[in-house]
Amino acid sequence: MKVLVIEDDRQAASYLAKGLKEAGHVVDVANDGKEGLFLAGSEHYDVMIVDRMLPGRDGLSLVEILRATGNDTPVLFLSALGSVDDRVKGLKAGGDDYLTKPFAFSELLARIEVLVRRRSAAQPQTKLTVADLELDLLSRTVKRAGKPIELLPREFALLEFMMRNAGSVVTRTMMLENVWDYHFDPQTNVIDVHIARLRQKIDKDFSVPLIHTVRGAGYSLRAPQ
Amino acid sequence: MKALVISALRLARTTPFRLAVLYLAMFVLSVALILAVVYRTTAGFLESEIGETIALEVAGLQDQYRGQGLRGLVDAVRDRSATSHTNSVYLLTTPGGVILAGNLSAWPTAVPDASGWTHFKVAEYGGTSDRPSTAMAVTFTLPGKFRLLVGRDMSEIDQLRGRMIASLRWILAVTALLGLGGGLLVARGAMRRIEAINRTTRQIMAGDLTGRVPRSGGGDEIDRLAGNLNAMLDQIERLMTGMRQVTESVAHDLRTPLTRLRSRIELALIHETEDPEVYRAVLQETIAEADRLLATFTALLSIAEAESGAKRTELEPVKLAEPVRIAADLYEPVAEDKGQTLVTDIRGEPVVRGNGQLLAQAVSNLLDNAIKYTPEGGRIALVLEGAAHGRGPRVTIADNGPGIPSDMREKVLQRFVRLDTARASPGNGLGLSLVDAVARLHGARLVLEDNAPGLRISLEFPANGGTFATPPH
Numbered sequence: 001m002k003v004l005v006i007e008d009d010r011q012a013a014s015y016l017a018k019g020l021k022e023a024g025h026v027v028d029v030a031n032d033g034k035e036g037l038f039l040a041g042s043e044h045y046d047v048m049i050v051d052r053m054l055p056g057r058d059g060l061s062l063v064e065i066l067r068a069t070g071n072d073t074p075v076l077f078l079s080a081l082g083s084v085d086d087r088v089k090g091l092k093a094g095g096d097d098y099l100t101k102p103f104a105f106s107e108l109l110a111r112i113e114v115l116v117r118r119r120s121a122a123q124p125q126t127k128l129t130v131a132d133l134e135l136d137l138l139s140r141t142v143k144r145a146g147k148p149i150e151l152l153p154r155e156f157a158l159l160e161f162m163m164r165n166a167g168s169v170v171t172r173t174m175m176l177e178n179v180w181d182y183h184f185d186p187q188t189n190v191i192d193v194h195i196a197r198l199r200q201k202i203d204k205d206f207s208v209p210l211i212h213t214v215r216g217a218g219y220s221l222r223a224p225q
Numbered sequence: 226m227k228a229l230v231i232s233a234l235r236l237a238r239t240t241p242f243r244l245a246v247l248y249l250a251m252f253v254l255s256v257a258l259i260l261a262v263v264y265r266t267t268a269g270f271l272e273s274e275i276g277e278t279i280a281l282e283v284a285g286l287q288d289q290y291r292g293q294g295l296r297g298l299v300d301a302v303r304d305r306s307a308t309s310h311t312n313s314v315y316l317l318t319t320p321g322g323v324i325l326a327g328n329l330s331a332w333p334t335a336v337p338d339a340s341g342w343t344h345f346k347v348a349e350y351g352g353t354s355d356r357p358s359t360a361m362a363v364t365f366t367l368p369g370k371f372r373l374l375v376g377r378d379m380s381e382i383d384q385l386r387g388r389m390i391a392s393l394r395w396i397l398a399v400t401a402l403l404g405l406g407g408g409l410l411v412a413r414g415a416m417r418r419i420e421a422i423n424r425t426t427r428q429i430m431a432g433d434l435t436g437r438v439p440r441s442g443g444g445d446e447i448d449r450l451a452g453n454l455n456a457m458l459d460q461i462e463r464l465m466t467g468m469r470q471v472t473e474s475v476a477h478d479l480r481t482p483l484t485r486l487r488s489r490i491e492l493a494l495i496h497e498t499e500d501p502e503v504y505r506a507v508l509q510e511t512i513a514e515a516d517r518l519l520a521t522f523t524a525l526l527s528i529a530e531a532e533s534g535a536k537r538t539e540l541e542p543v544k545l546a547e548p549v550r551i552a553a554d555l556y557e558p559v560a561e562d563k564g565q566t567l568v569t570d571i572r573g574e575p576v577v578r579g580n581g582q583l584l585a586q587a588v589s590n591l592l593d594n595a596i597k598y599t600p601e602g603g604r605i606a607l608v609l610e611g612a613a614h615g616r617g618p619r620v621t622i623a624d625n626g627p628g629i630p631s632d633m634r635e636k637v638l639q640r641f642v643r644l645d646t647a648r649a650s651p652g653n654g655l656g657l658s659l660v661d662a663v664a665r666l667h668g669a670r671l672v673l674e675d676n677a678p679g680l681r682i683s684l685e686f687p688a689n690g691g692t693f694a695t696p697p698h
Binding site: 083084085102104154176180181182183184185186188189190193194196197216 | 509512516519520523527530539551554555556558559562580582583585586589593
């Protein structure tokens with residue numbers, strides 16, 4: 001996909017561009033808010049990565065302007081400011097996600113992918129299906145190969161999040177944020193424990209596993225190739 | 226001598242001394258005013274007494290004159306003048322000024338004042354009394370231009386006046402002296418105590434934070450000032466010690482992993498190999514180590530942020546059950562995996578002013594610790610209670626693990642302090658520090674107790690959304 005990086009630190013920008021290109025994306029870089037605003041207005045991008053602190057015009061007001069002019073390209077804020085309130089401000093200004101520096105590159109890749117996917121699958125769904133796994137959002141039931149699976153509410157929420165982003169990598173922090181609304185890194189293997197439980201119920205009795213561990217990044221739920 | 230002058234000059238510049246002098250001036254002024262009134266009243270009374278005596282004399286002489294004419298008057302004046310030691314003065318002259326009778330040698334030259342009184346010095350007119358006193362008199366012109374003067378020597382009243390003025394002067398002098406002395410004494414006492422405070426502050430400015438202001442124990446405002454200064458100094462010393470500890474701990478706890486990181490990379494470079502997997506493994510370990518370092522920094526920043534209290538203005542009503550449920554939900558399977566039982570008991574739905582995310586993290590940290598340090602098969606209870614019996618809402622986490630010795634309970638709240646000195650279990654020693662900082666941000670306190678066996682740790686919020694009278698620590 002096509003990514004616009006608006007970042008004033010040239011070294012950080014070129015590192016971002018390099019990583020994104022290696023992951024197969026097309027990247028444009030703007031080194032200040034003015035240039036970023038110009039590029040965002042003249043080209044179509046799938047996602048924008050915006051640094052919150054920019055010289056001249058800060059990232060927050062840049063996104064506010066874009067949103068005011070009808071540009072609804074997904075925006076991921078990058079910031080050295082990591083407090084809850086900074087995050088809330090970023091999302092209020094029209095950002096879709098917020099990532100605190102320093103971050104793992106795999107985290108960034110997973111997040112922009114989810115952002116773009118979320119934008120394209122905007123229509124409401126009542127049923128999620130991956131291979132022979134079915135999740136009914138109305139009756140709140142889960143079946144695999146027609147066999148009902150009993151899930152606890154939090155396991156259901158976790159599975160729903162993974163199925164909505166099936167095929168993409170979801171990181172541990174993404175799960176904490178989206179399933180538990182928890183915006184801190186607990187520094188322990190809590191998420192791994194929850195995934196292990198889910199695996200017990202989803203994959204254990206079936207020959208083909210659907211939940212996969214992505215080393216150094218997180219997990220991915222996907223249909224066998 | 227010079228030293229004395231200098232110290233006196235210093236004294237004169239002090240506030241207590243200036244106040245004493247001002248007070249003294251007011252005091253002397255009011256005393257002088259009172260004395261002046263007393264003097265005027267007394268003197269005026271005496272003068273009117275004399276006036277009445279003279280009027281009586283005149284009335285007597287008038288009777289003589291009316292009954293026996295000039296002859297009788299002359300006799301009467303002579304008669305009265307002859308009385309020795311009389312205080313009265315008389316003079317009767319012919320129109321030509323020849324003295325017919327009386328005890329004065331000449332007619333006074335003084336002119337009568339507005340009320341008809343003539344004042345003159347008795348001695349200058351050779352009066353019978355040789356006292357250097359004045360007399361006041363009335364004069365009459367009789368038919369045939371004879372002239373009569375009747376008056377009274379005022380030596381008594383003059384003497385009284387003199388004595389009064391002298392004693393009034395003494396009173397004033399003694400008042401001023403006593404006031405000045407007292408003022409100086411008071412000023413010196415106050416100054417000595419303020420000087421003691423100054424000495425302590427100078428000592429502290431010179432870098433010795435252990436100095437404290439001596440207290441008299443009297444409970445007056447200087448004593449209270451000293452008490453407050455000491456409390457402030459305790460707080461500053463505590464913060465400084467904390468800072469120094471943090472700096473030292475940061476140096477230690479961050480240098481160790483950085484050194485590990487460095488040597489790992491260096492070793493990988495030394496051992497040349499064709500196998501890219503070796504390099505990959507080293508790089509992965511390097512990232513893991515770097516992540517741990519970053520996590521430590523993040524935790525330090527969170528603590529600093531919570532401690533600075535800058536977020537206090539951004540607190541909003543939070544249903545305490547929500548962060549408790551999030552943490553419980555997150556950690557329940559973790560406890561189960563360790564064969565522990567985590568029982569969550571939400572007994573109320575209290576609302577506190579706070580930051581939900583920070584509270585969730587605090588409860589998570591407490592649960593994380595309980596799970597980490599309680600052995601397999603252990604029991605952990607997470608209880609949320611609403612406000613009751615004069616206390617605020619409370620979140621309690623109790624386990625039946627090894628607990629924390631009572632002498633260590635205060636210490637474990639400090640940054641980088643870990644009971645597990647061998648550092649066998651993962652962690653950075655910042656978890657409880659963050660909980661403590663979050664507690665203080667919420668005006669709550671962290672209470673560590675013996676669960677017999679195990680640890681019971683409570684996050685106690687103040688009653689009625691207030692704050693605890695004594696701040697934790």
